Amino acid sequence: MHIPDGYLGPSTYLVMYGASAPFWVLSLAKLKKALKSKAVPLLALGTAFIFIIMMFNVPIPGGTTGHAVGASLVTILLGPWAASLATSLVLLIQALVFGDGGITALGANCFTMGVIIPFSTWALFRLLVGKSPSRSYRVPIAGGITAYIALNLAALATAFLLGIQPLLYHTADGKALYAPYPLSVSIPAMGLEHLLIFGWVEAVVTALALFFIQKYDASLIALAKKE
Secondary structure, three states: OOOOOOOOHHHHHHHHHHHHHHHHHHHHHHHHHHOHHHHHHHHHHHHHHHHHHOOEEEEEEOOOOOOOOOOOHHHHHHHHHHHHHHHHHHHHHHHHOOOOOOOOOHHHHHHHHHHHHHHHHHHHHHHHHHOOOOOHHHHHHHHHHHHHHHHHHHHHHHHHHHOHHHHHOOOOOEEEEEEEEEOHHHHHHHHHHHHHHHHHHHHHHHHHHHHHHHHOHHHHHHHHEEE
């Protein structure tokens, strides 16, 4: 889902920077007030986990890549604000150091992976888990389901951003100036890959991680449920 430079027009990537910026500011402010010392090492581990899992990129049609993200697991353990900041930091490092995702597209990538995934995960997870205890079997099941849905929502948003570029930016004879693929190509290309492959990877990894965390320290899950 890493959109590279040259695939989004100026008005699109500026709007996406504007959409992501409030979440960066609010995430920093909320973490300064709410993040407990016990959760700091977990946040560092979560950031490293997101970094590692997103390095396994598989190129797909449409000028982007498919991969798991890991933000859903961090969201369930530490809440959406921490996950949003951790994911955005990883995306910044990947763009600056590894050229994985563009600098101009950083706002868009942060919004799809660092906003849509954490906050959709949080809403769906709390809805599915309800008042169940942290050791309930519902926790890993709900985590897997929400991770699958959240990743696919992010993929759909990425496909939409790419697919509208030929409509927004083109020459007089209709030649696309940025991403060349219309919605009829970008949505199936992104959607099928994530529905059939990467969404399941995200779901299984999230569910298994929550299962093992339940066995060894279920209180970590309870910390997030209280936010």
